[in-house]
Amino acid sequence: MESGPRGGSRPAEPGPCLSSQCGADQAASASVLSAAGAEPGSRTLAVAAVLPAGGCGERMGVPTPKQFCPVLERPLISYTLQALERACWIKDVVVVVTEENMQAMENIIQKYKHKSISLVEAGVTRHRSIFNGLRALADNRLNSKLSKPEVVIIHDAVRPFFDEDILLKVVTAAKEHGCSDYDLEFGTECLQLALKYCHIKAKLVEGSPDLWKVTYKRDLYAAESIIKERISQEICIVMDPKENEEHIGHLLEEILKTELNHVQVTSQALYNAGSDIQQINLEQCYNFVCVNVKTPDFRETQKLLSMLEESNFSLLYPIVVVSAHFLDFKLVSPSQKMESLMWIREFAKEMRKKNILLYGLLINHSQDEQKLQENLRQGAIIITALIKERNSALIGQLLVA
Numbered sequence: 417m418e419s420g421p422r423g424g425s426r427p428a429e430p431g432p433c434l435s436s437q438c439g440a441d442q443a444a445s446a447s448v449l450s451a452a453g454a455e456p457g458s459r460t461l462a463v464a465a466v467l468p469a470g471g472c473g474e475r476m477g478v479p480t481p482k483q484f485c486p487v488l489e490r491p492l493i494s495y496t497l498q499a500l501e502r503a504c505w506i507k508d509v510v511v512v513v514t515e516e517n518m519q520a521m522e523n524i525i526q527k528y529k530h531k532s533i534s535l536v537e538a539g540v541t542r543h544r545s546i547f548n549g550l551r552a553l554a555d556n557r558l559n560s561k562l563s564k565p566e567v568v569i570i571h572d573a574v575r576p577f578f579d580e581d582i583l584l585k586v587v588t589a590a591k592e593h594g595c596s597d598y599d600l601e602f603g604t605e606c607l608q609l610a611l612k613y614c615h616i617k618a619k620l621v622e623g624s625p626d627l628w629k630v631t632y633k634r635d636l637y638a639a640e641s642i643i644k645e646r647i648s649q650e651i652c653i654v655m656d657p658k659e660n661e662e663h664i665g666h667l668l669e670e671i672l673k674t675e676l677n678h679v680q681v682t683s684q685a686l687y688n689a690g691s692d693i694q695q696i697n698l699e700q701c702y703n704f705v706c707v708n709v710k711t712p713d714f715r716e717t718q719k720l721l722s723m724l725e726e727s728n729f730s731l732l733y734p735i736v737v738v739s740a741h742f743l744d745f746k747l748v749s750p751s752q753k754m755e756s757l758m759w760i761r762e763f764a765k766e767m768r769k770k771n772i773l774l775y776g777l778l779i780n781h782s783q784d785e786q787k788l789q790e791n792l793r794q795g796a797i798i799i800t801a802l803i804k805e806r807n808s809a810l811i812g813q814l815l816v817a
């Protein structure tokens with residue numbers, strides 16, 4: 417964290433936060449930042465961020481620099497940018513990358529629709545990279561769009577987990593606090609450098625445990641597990657309200673709630689294929705179970721898939737769709753149904769290209785209430801595993817409960 421030169425600010429642009437929270441949070445954060453501002457009239461503080469991303473990740477031991485390593489098929493740095501973009505009050509983000517990775521970084525920005533980003537060439541050490549980023553902000557030489565900030569957040573591109581609160585704390589402290597000898601003695605090398613070369617007073621703010629840095633290969637696995645867990649907290653069951661799908665759908669909902677007592681399970685009806693997905697409040701949900709009871713078997717699944725395809729919900733995270741088919745195995749054997757269900761294999765390949773993981777599940781719709789409960793429980797276990805694992809090797813498979 418460094419204090420930057422004073423200057424104006426341009427309107428904040430929300431990043432690709434799929435959440436509608438951005439607006440409300442922005443207002444709350446803006447008032448905190450205004451309060452932190454020393455100027456009369458509660459002017460909002462001009463804040464920018466520099467992300468050093470010019471390292472080669474030697475300790476990771478893989479040829480790709482760790483900031484570009486895929487986590488659930490999206491480069492790690494994109495998660496860090498996404499987390500920064502939740503703080504809509506950060507006006508500009510300068511990402512510092514090596515010349516050879518400049519194009520790769522441009523592609524990431526374009527693909528994941530990151531906003532307000534400028535690229536600067538890295539230096540041979542982390543501190544030189546940071547210096548290049550700061551200089552670009554100070555000189556305003558990158559392009560006329562960059563505004564001179566009062567506070568600059570410096571955040572390693574390889575620390576993808578943090579929330580807006582810690583950013584606010586650090587920014588507020590940067591504005592408010594003077595030097596603490598203790599922090600300078602026992603803080604990081606950055607604080608020493610700030611004092612030695614810039615005579616800038618610094619304050620150490622305690623971070624949260626999730627601020628850890630991806631350094632070794634095991635950290636990439638940990639990051640992937642954390643992300644998988646975060647996006648598995650909500651399941652939406654989709655069914656047709658007019659058919660007996662509703663009844664079986666609610667039974668499945670109850671059992672999933674019991675199996676996964678910390679996970680939010682909701683149910684939704686899809687009224688017609690053309691309806692806007694936002695209207696049915698499926699935002700921020702990355703897991704769907706479609707209940708198909710009557711023929712044509714895939715009506716609900718197809719409706720949902722076309723809605724998901726139209727939306728961009730799968731841009732940032734892979735979406736799991738489980739197409740659940742209820743058959744009474746006494747009346748219709750799974751093998752009889754197999755042929756019509758084979759479409760799922762081809763369809764799943766298509767969906768995969770859109771980052772939607774489609775799985776099939778046959779549940780024995782037994783007339784015996786106790787057996788049905790048992791089958792639903794087994795189905796719930798399979799659904800849970802599919803959602804938690806997000807295994808792309810299993811897409812298009814028909815699992816049986």
Ligand SMILES: Nc1ccn([C@@H]2O[C@H](COP(=O)(O)OP(=O)(O)OP(=O)(O)O)[C@@H](O)[C@H]2O)c(=O)n1
Nearest residue numbers: 468469470471472473474475540541542545573
């Ligand atoms: N010349 C450098 C070196 C590092 N970094 C960045 O500084 C952050 C933290 O550094 P570190 O974890 O040490 O990254 P690497 O230098 O890539 O890793 P290693 O030391 O294992 O080579 C990373 O985002 C890294 O890309 C940078 O911008 N420029």
Ligand SMILES: O=P(O)(O)OC[C@@H](O)[C@@H](O)[C@@H](O)CO
Nearest residue numbers: 542571572604605606629631
């Ligand atoms: O080389 P290490 O992994 O110990 O740390 C790199 C640090 O310099 C870097 O992460 C800064 O954020 C610490 O101030």
